[in-house]
Amino acid sequence: MEEAILSCKNLSLKLGGISIFENISLTLHRGELHLLMGENGTGKTSLVNILSGIYPFPLYTGDIHYKGHPLRLHMPKDAIKQHIVTIHQDIALFERMTIAENLYANLPETIPVKSTMSLSKKIKMADLFFHEHGLMIDSSRLICHCSSTTQRTIELLKLYLMKPDLLILDEPIAVINSRHLDIFLQLIAYLKKGGTTILCIAHDYQAFLPLIDHFSIFQGKCLAHTINRSDYSLENVENILKNDFCQSKYPKINIKKGAEVLCAENLCMKDTLKDISFTLQKGEILGFYGRAGSGKNALPKALFGIEPISHGSLYIDRLPARIASPQDAINLGLAYITDERYSYGLFHNLDSLENVFSIKKNRHGRFWTRTGFEFKQYLSYAEKMNLRVPPKINPQYLSGGQQQKLILMRWLMSPAKIFIFNEPTQSLDIPSKIDIYNLFNDLIMKGCSILIFSSNLEELMGVCDRIIYISHGVITGETCYGENVKYVKNLI
């Protein structure tokens, strides 16, 4: 317990000229569970990326000592060689391989399972392995056919085989259900007993509170506090977290709400959403808060007709609406600004101008011609949106903020009245964020309504009139602007 396995001193990271965090010092002892907390965007995941070799050595400044020697990782494989294993926020398995193959892939060299072993033998061994842990998993299935809960469980079970010295978990239980949570807790207890040090990032830490030895709290680019288990009290931690919560810095205007423009009744989607009902008024900003896997990503897609709704009804302007495809949604005046801006929001083979006019083309069904009128319109919108992007440039060269504005511009030119944003400010720099918030204001002043789906609670509390909380596919609560932060925390 006393022996320090990893110590970081004055760690600083700058990416693209923006400082991610500054002067972080952190010490981990052998066999402890260290919990890392803090709001989104304070640099927790970046720290994980350094310790797992994703951000290689010269990118950051400062010293890391691991087992008494300086640690310099140049790629993720180096970390595995040093018995540092990371479970990332997003699942990292080979989708087109079987469960068994995934289980025995990328193991450290000390473990006597050869990657050249035949598939049938791997499946046999894997079945035996799952049986040992009391699980009924068919290990010959492909990963892409498993639910995200099973995928995460497989990632976690793999740790039994790897026996890491340092384990880093980034939101490990955000996507798993309660039955698999037990497996996770058993795993943590088992690994701790074996002397593994665990660094864990989790918002929802209540589940494994008894196992935690230290808390560290990130606050505004620095590691603000480290608390011992013995000094811990719920209020203590809540207070520290609450201080960082600031609603008033978000530019929000209050305008008079109008008639109901969108109403959803008992929306269901096969095993991801259940009984979702809500209404949206004209000029209202309605937020949806949920973690990854809570159904927060599925709902906007269902509303926009990207994924099918299995049950339930939708009303737009009090008329029943059937949305079977995005084209239906566009015709009904909906706009969807995706979180996966680059992969789904923009056409890579078209330049900025063509991207902006890509809906118009569909609506009029005419052949693509670049008229002077469109050129002029693009330039005038770009000027008004403070977007300095020439119309000829390919969107792949644009920053996140510029891409987001480009997608938004496309919808602003259409007659859309209901804007659905999924993670509107994810990975944007601060000036772009401020522009996006103010564009929300402009939209509602023009009589539009906005739905925001986000996992950034502070931001939602700053800009939304109402927030609906989703967890495991169902609505768990609702708050209005300005309601007590502590009350909100209890709801989550």
Add this chain to the structure above:
Amino acid sequence: MLPIKRLEEIKQVLTEKKQADVPSLAQLLDVTEATIRRDLEKLENEQFLTRTHGGAVLNEPAHANISLFQLPEEHNEIFQNIGQIAAQFVQNNDVIFLGPGISSRFIVRQLQNKINVTLITTDLMVAHDCSAYSPNISVILTGGSLNPTTLELSGQMTTNSLNNFYFNTSFFDIDGITFNRGYSVSSLNKAFLIQNVNQISQKSFALCPYNRFGRESSAVVGDINLFQSVITNEHLEDSFKEYYFQQKIQVFATFNV
């Protein structure tokens, strides 16, 4: 139609069109041309107009009075957008203060729908625009000595009468903002006024078009963290946006797409 009523009508037509001819006035008011000529003669005696062959022209002095209150043409759109956002923060039943400056004149143009709002100002032009565009607002002017070029009130009397109020919301037109010197305005009187009113206001807003950021004016109002909210427009420099956000200060950038 009574003769007095007819004279009123003719006055109105002339104020709008600056000139009028006898036949069209006769047709408009449904009387003979001779009657109109007599009316015009009466109005000429009042020195309201000058008769010409076949009609009348509005006298210039009245016209010149209006021009003092006319707005400069430049940047109108920027101020209009700022005024529109600022007007959103005026609630019914509020007591508000509008500092001297062009931004304030654009705020009062957006207040037609507010109920029972009391406006206190030291700028005669703001008061004029308010009665012209939003007559539903009750306007209170402070006392004080008048600056003949800017039509702003200042001095001990101004301070004394302002101290009688507590404002729900105050808006200040700021002339320059830099990181080093903070907020500054063009005269010492104005700076003193803003400091004073800021202390007796529940919520204060700094109004500042983007091109005044990074510029300094002669009199310092206070450092850059003085106001909790800033209303500007979309072309604000990134360094200011970033600074304000980190300092937890609201920045409204008026997009109007």
